[in-house]
Amino acid sequence: MNSNLTAILRETFGYEQFRGPQQAIVEHVVGGGDALVLMPTGGGKSLCYQIPAIARQQAGQGVAIVVSPLIALMHDQVGALHEAGVSAAFLNSTLSFDEANDVERRLQRGEITLLYAAPERLTTPRFLQQLDALHARGQLSMFAIDEAHCVSQWGHDFRPEYRALTVLHERFAGVPRIALTATADALTRADIVERLQLEEARHFVSSFDRPNIRYTIVEKKDATSQLLRFIQREHAGADFQDAGVVYCQSRKRVEEIATILSDNGIKALPYHAGLDAKVRQDHQDRFLRQEGIVMVATIAFGMGIDKPDVRFVAHVDMPKNIEGYYQETGRAGRDGLPAAAWMTYGLQDVVNQRRMIDESPAGEEFKQVMRGKLDALLTLAEATDCRRVRLLRYFGEQSVPCGNCDNCLTPPQVWDGTDAARKLLSTIYRVQQASGISFGTGHIMDILRGKATDKVKQFGHERVSTFGIGAEFSETQLRGVLRQLIAIGAVAVDSQAFNTLQLTDASRAVLKGETKVQLRETLSSPTDRKSRRSNGEKTAAPPAALGLDDAAQVRFANLKAWRAEVAKEHNLPAYVIFHDATLAAIAGRSPHSLEDLQGISGIGTKKLEAYGAEVLRVCTAG
Incomplete structure (x- = not known):
């Protein structure tokens, strides 16, 4: 069986070897076992169910059903399978009545190897009856549940419709199921197992490390200007612009930043949910099919985006938790080439996220879990040691300093903020005691630093005993202290009373000196960080082609132009035809025969037959 699976990998998908646990996963599912697969974005999750689907179909076991949450993902994956010579189809709202009926007839005739469907469609009575008929004939080979974290209330992208997938185990006992996700902490993982009834499934957990991604987190000063400098300095130039994604918290902010960048x-x-659906689809298609587009979006954008050459993901607002941060940053560098994850965060981000948790209609248990997840992300942001070590530790993985994050490249200075924290808490207490009401961050800072503003004078707060006792600290330092105090629960923000600051039971430990507050010095601006442009690295070509000589660079550019024409003709993203890395390998080899193309990663039998002659023509022209 191993030789057959390797043959499918090589001949259909153009890869010589399985990566990491792929082979063990494939063999387990082909053998009829259930599996829960945690594999980072770009790690090859799709092959873990596509190859078993092909192998089981060849063995006469019928069609594989793939549960996918997004229409765009279905279209691209089915298109990619067609390019590889695999019979695949999807059922979704983009099909006409006649088209959907045609797919259903082909399904019942056994002409489809993989069928993609959304969870809402899969659990309709009509579709379940069709699956019953297949199952009765022994023609239902397996279920693949992609983006399985959507089933968990603890996940960063919970979708209630995924809960109905319990019907698969109950109604189709004996049909193997594989659930896959790139992101799940221990709590989310346990919830996936329970909700999908995968108690007997074998778990395959890959490393969460994405060593090609450089993590940088900076303190928010002027987020828009900081973002602009970051992109202009590292990801945009006269010759080309990198593709990237910028995440914002609100629709209004998305529009503002997209306009400023343009x-x-x-x-x-x-890209956000408030745009007309046709506009959203057009923007997504342009991002996938054109080069060098920066998508500015809310978290409504991104799941299932397979674009391999996204060179950076930037957050101008802090996400809700580490899972969301990891999932979103993981959309960069899927091709394994250098990529950047850049984030700016500030006190208001912490306040806003805490307020959203506190104001949600969920129960207290859920809120406590969400607060803990937010605190973990804030700890990552405030960290003075290796970002990657902390990120991987959150997912239960041990590692060593990476040498490729901002803290490793430019170690920050650390200072003891305990004294400042005690003075800040004392000021909150004294001001409330003197006035009988609470005040917000700005006013407390003014009192602590001894600034006799009109508001301070209005309330007589220049006479408070703590007035000016924090004059030696900058406002930036004090805001960092306040972020930490909010994170550890020593200060509460009352969103119902104009975001005023309140002491909590946890304040006492800090006031008594029992809890230490360690802080990083003010973070460097992006212009102080090492960048590929400031280091004089070659930037006249995309990363995939940087190692090529001049003649190969020309072949690479010609191949990209040819690929763009083919992709447009097939109405597919260019990377579905060939990845940049495949084009670079072709350009570097300078092939003169079809035999020269064999063994290049990404060129399977069908693609060699379909495109081999044209590739040779492009490489030998001029």
């Missing part, structure tokens, strides 16, 4: 010569498009 006004500064960066090809940027907005």
